[in-house]
Amino acid sequence: xxxxxxxxxxxxxxxxxxxxxxxxxxxxxxxxxxxxxxxxxxxxxxxxxxxxxxxxxxxxxxxxxxxxxxxxxxxxxxxxxxxxxxxxxxxxxxxxxxxxxxxxxxxxxxxxxxxxxxxxxxxxxxxxxxxxxxxxxxxxxxxxxxxxxxxxxxxxxxxxxxxxxxxxxxxxxxxxxxxxxxxxxxxxxxxxxxxxxxxxxxxxxxxxxxxxxxxxxxxxxxxxxxxxxxxxxxxxxxxxxxxxxxxxxxxxxxxxxxxxxxxxxxxxxxxxxxxxxxxxxxxxxxxxxxxxxxxxxxxxxxxxxxxxxxxxxxxxxxxxxxxxxxxxxxxxxxxxxxxxxxxxxxxxxxxxxxxxxxxxxxxxxxxxxxxxxxxxxxxxxxxxxxxxxxxxxxxxxxxxxxxxxxxxxxxxxxxxxxxxxxxxxxxxxxxxxxxxxxxxxxxxxxxxxxxxxxxxxxxxxxxxxxxxxxxxxxxxxxxxxxxxxxxxxxxxxxxxxxxxxxxxxxxxxxxxxxxxxxxxxxxxxxxxxxxxxxxxxxxxxxxxxxxxxxxxxxxxxxxxxxxxxxxxxxxxxxxxxxxxxxxxxxxxxxxxxxxxxxxxxxxxxxxxxxxxxxxxxxxxxxxxxxxxxxxxxxxxxxxxxxxxxxxxxxxxxxxxxxxxxxxxxxxxxxxxxxxxxxxxxxxxxxxxxxxxxxx
Amino acid sequence: xxxxxxxxxxxxxxxxxxxxxxxxxxxxxxxxxxxxxxxxxxxxxxxxxxxxxxxxxxxxxxxxxxxxxxxxxxxxxxxxxxxxxxxxxxxxxxxxxxxxxxxxxxxxxxxxxxxxxxxxxxxxxxxxxx
Numbered sequence: 112x113x114x115x116x117x118x119x120x121x122x123x124x125x126x127x128x129x130x131x132x133x134x135x136x137x138x139x140x141x142x143x144x145x146x147x148x149x150x151x152x153x154x155x156x157x158x159x160x161x162x163x164x165x166x167x168x169x170x171x172x173x174x175x176x177x178x179x180x181x182x183x184x185x186x187x188x189x190x191x192x193x194x195x196x197x198x199x200x201x202x203x204x205x206x207x208x209x210x211x212x213x214x215x216x217x218x219x220x221x222x223x224x225x226x227x228x229x230x231x232x233x234x235x236x237x238x239x240x241x242x243x244x245x246x247x248x249x250x251x252x253x254x255x256x257x258x259x260x261x262x263x264x265x266x267x268x269x270x271x272x273x274x275x276x277x278x279x280x281x282x283x284x285x286x287x288x289x290x291x292x293x294x295x296x297x298x299x300x301x302x303x304x305x306x307x308x309x310x311x312x313x314x315x316x317x318x319x320x321x322x323x324x325x326x327x328x329x330x331x332x333x334x335x336x337x338x339x340x341x342x343x344x345x346x347x348x349x350x351x352x353x354x355x356x357x358x359x360x361x362x363x364x365x366x367x368x369x370x371x372x373x374x375x376x377x378x379x380x381x382x383x384x385x386x387x388x389x390x391x392x393x394x395x396x397x398x399x400x401x402x403x404x405x406x407x408x409x410x411x412x413x414x415x416x417x418x419x420x421x422x423x424x425x426x427x428x429x430x431x432x433x434x435x436x437x438x439x440x441x442x443x444x445x446x447x448x449x450x451x452x453x454x455x456x457x458x459x460x461x462x463x464x465x466x467x468x469x470x471x472x473x474x475x476x477x478x479x480x481x482x483x484x485x486x487x488x489x490x491x492x493x494x495x496x497x498x499x500x501x502x503x504x505x506x507x508x509x510x511x512x513x514x515x516x517x518x519x520x521x522x523x524x525x526x527x528x529x530x531x532x533x534x535x536x537x538x539x540x541x542x543x544x545x546x547x548x549x550x551x552x553x554x555x556x557x558x559x560x561x562x563x564x565x566x567x568x569x570x571x572x573x574x575x576x577x578x579x580x581x582x583x584x585x586x587x588x589x590x591x592x593x594x595x596x597x598x599x600x601x602x603x604x605x606x607x608x609x610x611x612x613x614x615x616x617x618x619x620x621x622x623x624x625x626x627x628x629x630x631x632x633x634x635x636x637x638x639x640x641x642x643x644x645x646x647x648x649x650x651x652x653x654x655x656x657x658x659x660x661x662x663x664x665x666x667x668x669x670x671x672x673x674x675x676x677x678x679x680x681x682x683x684x685x686x687x688x689x690x691x692x693x694x695x696x697x698x699x700x701x702x703x704x705x706x707x708x709x710x711x712x713x714x715x716x717x718x719x720x721x722x723x724x725x726x727x728x729x730x731x732x733x734x735x736x737x738x739x740x741x742x743x744x745x746x747x748x749x750x751x752x753x754x755x756x757x758x759x760x761x762x763x764x765x766x767x768x769x770x771x772x773x774x775x776x777x778x779x780x781x782x783x784x785x786x787x788x789x790x791x792x793x794x795x796x797x798x799x800x801x802x803x804x805x806x
Numbered sequence: 807x808x809x810x811x812x813x814x815x816x817x818x819x820x821x822x823x824x825x826x827x828x829x830x831x832x833x834x835x836x837x838x839x840x841x842x843x844x845x846x847x848x849x850x851x852x853x854x855x856x857x858x859x860x861x862x863x864x865x866x867x868x869x870x871x872x873x874x875x876x877x878x879x880x881x882x883x884x885x886x887x888x889x890x891x892x893x894x895x896x897x898x899x900x901x902x903x904x905x906x907x908x909x910x911x912x913x914x915x916x917x918x919x920x921x922x923x924x925x926x927x928x929x930x931x932x933x934x935x936x
Contacts, residue, residue, distance in 0.1 A: 208890040213883045269884075294890035334865075343865040344872070366895035622913060694916055754917060 190333040194346070195289045196326030198310065199353035201303060203362040204395075204574055208294060210303050210317070215290035216272035218263040220254055224282030228254030231280055235263055238274035265308050266290045291317070297404040299365045301420040302358070302396075302572055305407040314410075314418065316356060316572070319520040323576065326353030355577035359395035364388055367691045368398035375665070375684035376402045379648075380672030385422045385551045386684065388692060389662040391559035391653060393587050394568035397661065397692070399552075423519045426526060426548035427647045427666060430633030431485045431614075431677070433544030435651075436557065438482050438490075438605055440497045440505035443598040447493060449479040449605060455488040462536035467491065467543075482605045483613030485630060487543045494542025499533035502541060508593040509557040510567050511549050515590070518572045525549045544633060551649075555664040557593075558651045561603060562627070562659035564596040603627050607656050618682035619652060621690055623700030627659075628652025628685065630677035635669065645669045648680035654689050655701040661692055742789070744779035745772045750793055757789050768793035 172180060201210035218235060225231050232250035236242040242264075253261040265288065267275075272285055291306040304315015312321035329350030334343045372386040388398040401421045405413035419425065441447045458472030473486050481489030494502060506512065512527035526548035528537060540546035552570055560567045569588040576583045594602075606627035610619045614630045631649040634641040651664040665681040665688070674680060743760075745753045753772050757764045765788055774792035777783065891897075902908040 207893070208886070211883070211887050211890065213887055214880050292887055294887055295894045296896070298894070298896070340866070341869040342862060344869060363895055366899075370896075370899075690913075691910075694911075694913075700913075751917075758917075 188334055188336075190335055191347075192331045192333050194329035194331050194348075194350040195310070196328045196350040197289060197352050198291060198306070198326065199324045199355040199577070201316065201324075201356045201358065203299075203358050203360045203365070204397075205361065206357070207362045209299060209358065209360070209362070211292050211294060212289050213292060214287045215266040216269070216275075216285045217265045217288045218267060218272070218275050219284055219286045220261050220263055221259050221282045221284075222254045222256050222261050223259055225254050226281070228252075231283060232263075234278055234280065235275060235283065238278060239264055239267060239271050293407045295362065296406050296408065298362065298369060299358075299360055299399070300405055300407045301401045301418075301422070302360060302399050303407060305410040315420070316358075316518065319518060320354070320356060320573070324353040324356065327351040356573055357575040357577060357582070359390075359393075359397060359572050359574045360399070361397045361695075363695055364692055365398040365400065367695070368400035368688055369402075369404065371684050371687045371691075372400045372402050372665070373404075374687075375667055375680070378672065379667055379670035379674075379680045381648075381667045381670040381680070383416075383421065383668040384684075385425075385664070385666045386688060387422055387551055387555045387662075387664045388688065389555045389559050389570060389664075391562035391659045391662050392568070394556070394559065394570045395574065396552075396570055396572045399572065420519065420521075421666075421668075422551045423516065423522045424550070426523055426550060427649075427668075428545050428547065428633040428636075429549050429554055429649065430544040430631035430647065431487075431490075432554060432629045432631030432649050432651050433547060433549070434482055434485065434490045434542070435561065435602060435606065435629050436505055436509055436511075437494045437497065437502065437542045438478075439509075439561065439594050439598060439602050440502055441478075441493045442601045443505070443594045444497065444501060446496045447478050449477065449601060451478045452476070453478055453481050453486075453489045453492055455481065455486045455492075458488065460488045460491055460539070462539055465536055467539060479605050479608050480613070482629070483608040483611075485609075485614050490543045491539040494538055495535070497542075499530045499538050502538065503527070503530035503533065505593070506541070506547070508567070508591065509560060510590065510593075511547065511553055511557065515556055515567075516552060516570045516572070519552075522552075523548075523550050525553055544631060551664050551666050554649075554651055554666075555662055558629075558653060558664065559662045560593045561599045561606070562653040562656075562662055563599075565592050565594040565599040567591050567593050603656055606652065610652065614676075614678045615650065615652075615682045618678045619650060619686050621654060621686055621693070623702050623704070624654050624689075624693065625656040625701050626652055626654045626689070627656035628682070630682060632675060632677045644671070646675040648675055648677040650677050650681035650685045652685060652689075654693065655698065657701060660696060660698050661689065663688055663692075740783055742775075742777045742779055742781045742783050745775050745789075745791065746779075748772050750791070753791055757791075763788040765790045766793060767791070770795040 198210075198212045200208055200212070202208055220231070222228070228251045231254055232247050235250060236247040246264075250263050253263065263283070264271075275283065276285060288308075289310055291310070293300070293303060293305075300315075302315055304317040304319075305313055306317050307313050310325065312318040312324065317324065327350065330347040332345045332347055333341050336342055368386045368388055372384050375381075375386075376384045384402045386398070386400045387396065389396055399420075399422050401419070403414070403417040405417040410418065442449075452475050454475050455469060455473040456475070459466050459468040461467075467487050469486050469488050471484075473480075473484055473489070476484065476486060476489055478489075478493070480486075481493065497505075506527050512525045514522045514524045516522055528541065528546060533541060537546055556567060556570050559570075567590040569590050571585060571588070573585050575585060606629055607625060609615050609630065610626040610628050615628050619626055619628050629651055631647070631651070633647045633649075634643070635645040635647055636642070637645055647666060647668060648670050649664065649666040651662070653659040653662040663685050665684045667680045667684070670680045743756065745756060748756065749771055750766060750769075754764050754766070760783065762783065767790065770793045772791050773794035776790045777787070
């Protein structure tokens with residue numbers, strides 16, 4: 112090509128291109144080739160132009176505008192979804208659920224997509240169960256805003272959510288939120304507290320341990336298509352569930368305490384009350400009840416007063432129950448013995464113009480009866496012997512005037528005078544439980560110290576934390592020793608006298624059990640004066656007194672239906688709670704106890720249960736028909752009937768196996784001596800009919 | 807087209823019927839190779855596209871299953887909540903006393919079995935004092 116054009120390089124299509132540019136027609140027989148070549152040239156040029164423009168666009172999009180477009184794509188395609196962490200569940204000491212979280216629907220809207228806010232608000236409101244006109248108005252206002260997001264109703268019921276969904280309103284949707292539920296409603300409400308709509312604990316344990324229970328929310332990256340449907344997801348951070356709490360509360364005992372307290376308040380026309388069941392050795396709170404109570408599922412609907420945890424937040428003057436502290440100080444300091452005589456005549460004592468009276472004129476009483484009969488004069492004289500310094504010291508040792516339980520946020524420390532402010536009149540008041548403010552929990556803790564031999568054990572309601580299936584137990588915490596074990600034993604004896612022959616004689620005795628307790632009746636301060644009509648009636652005690660299992664304190668606020676004395680008002684509540692608790696805990700009688708039932712472990716093989724002739728169970732007639740002093744034939748009886756029969760005869764049953772009695776020792780007809788033991792062998796099938804067994 | 811060209815096209819007697827074009831083996835081979843390569847590339851592209859669409863489909867399916875699983879778990883939680891609500895002592899007592907007319911056992915009706923592991927005995931000094 113270069114040769115044809117004088118050694119100058121030319122492209123093969125150069126001539127064609129020139130001709131096209133000059134608009135010259137092709138000529139000669141081979142011109143069609145030129146035409147083809149020129150057209151190809153045009154096509155190639157267009158193709159190159161197209162390619163270059165595309166490449167340029169690509170460079171522009173992928174290099175110059177890369178960052179902006181990526182950000183825009185991420186905004187459109189990727190959604191970061193928060194994965195809410197479930198709050199840890201709260202269970203009682205036997206694993207029964209007291210607080211639990213489930214998802215609930217929240218109704219939300221994009222106000223910019225709503226055409227008529229008023230109509231939409233009306234329709235949504237109509238779908239909700241309890242929607243007031245005020246709420247509807249608020250909804251309409253929110254829908255009228257120019258924001259892109261608005262809450263209409265939070266955490267509604269599944270039924271309400273379904274109704275709203277069926278409305279299919281443009282711009283209105285549902286959103287899942289975690290909601291806290293308390294399936295037992297009022298049960299232990301003051302202990303558990305409650306949670307706000309933002310999943311933050313606002314009171315009780317929910318608030319105290321909020322940081323641990325709440326957990327940590329996760330984050331998920333969701334890739335969506337043009338229709339906002341999720342295509343794929345990636346969990347950036349997994350949600351961490353909150354710690355679970357295992358409480359010392361026993362659901363059944365809590366129910367008993369709630370029920371009996373409520374009945375006690377109603378029977379006595381009182382304005383409120385508190386009852387606590389405490390284990391004296393461990394400090395575990397088995398039940399903590401307050402009345403009035405509230406439903407934490409709808410805490411907003413309750414009164415503020417009802418939400419107060421009176422057991423730890425409200426102070427009261429304990430009255431005569433505080434004489435236990437005075438007595439403990441006097442005994443510990445060896446200032447007095449239980450038999451020492453104290454002159455309580457003439458039934459009153461004066462401090463300047465102030466006169467303090469006893470309810471009766473007791474004359475001379477032994478110290479034990481001063482407490483048992485709750486003589487104010489006697490207690491004051493004992494308090495005088497102790498003196499302000501030592502009495503203050505013992506008040507502090509028992510834990511009054513200081514917070515004790517870290518599980519309760521907002522616990523009241525109480526109010527006690529320092530020793531230098533205790534003039535004789537104030538000392539007299541403190542000796543009989545006035546001019547000192549305590550919480551019911553402090554009083555229960557002090558009495559628990561007497562019950563357990565003198566140690567003040569921190570009362571607590573959290574037994575263990577559960578994290579990822581691992582149980583972290585809360586250890587028992589002994590705060591200090593308040594009194595010596597010997598002193599505790601002496602004070603126990605004094606408190607037993609209160610129930611045996613003192614102020615609580617007819618009200619707190621429990622058949623079969625020794626009970627130690629103390630009554631208290633304290634006038635309430637109304638308008639800076641002691642009221643003549645409003646009293647705090649209280650009773651605190653433990654049972655069985657010689658081997659204490661539970662401490663119970665009952666405080667009834669302002670009883671107005673008759674008597675206002677602690678013995679009459681609070682002691683019966685104590686008794687009913689104690690009886691049910693002893694039965695529930697399986698604590699046998701301590702007075703005239705029946706012989707224990709000893710049950711052997713049964714490891715019988717299935718062969719033992721091989722089919723034998725089935726014989727109808729015998730009745731207890733055989734027992735009744737046996738001559739006195741002779742062993743009856745118990746074969747064929749159920750274990751329950753056999754034990755009952757042996758207990759009637761004063762025999763100690765020993766049981767081996769399951770089912771009905773198939774063998775017995777001594778044999779039927781043998782002579783008996785009271786207190787003997789009888790071994791009963793049980794089987795799944797009764798033996799073939801024999802003499803003495805009815806078919 | 808000039809007049810001469812036109813004349814040439816009409817008048818020239820071209821007798822090429824007996825001429826048979828010789829098959830170009832090399833070209834045939836080249837064509838076959840090209841076809842195989844194009845076919846292979848097409849298959850690769852199709853496989854890649856299928857893979858991508860299948861991945862997309864599985865993504866949707868996985869999301870659906872995850873949503874379903876979350877729903878089932880939530881139903882499970884709701885059912886557990888319902889069970890716990892039904893187990894409320896207040897409700898049980900109400901049914902027991904009002905519907906079934908049951909009463910709490912008295913002391914005589916209850917036999918307490920001694921616990922196997924007794925709690926620690928009190929200190930000797932306390933026992934002595936008592």
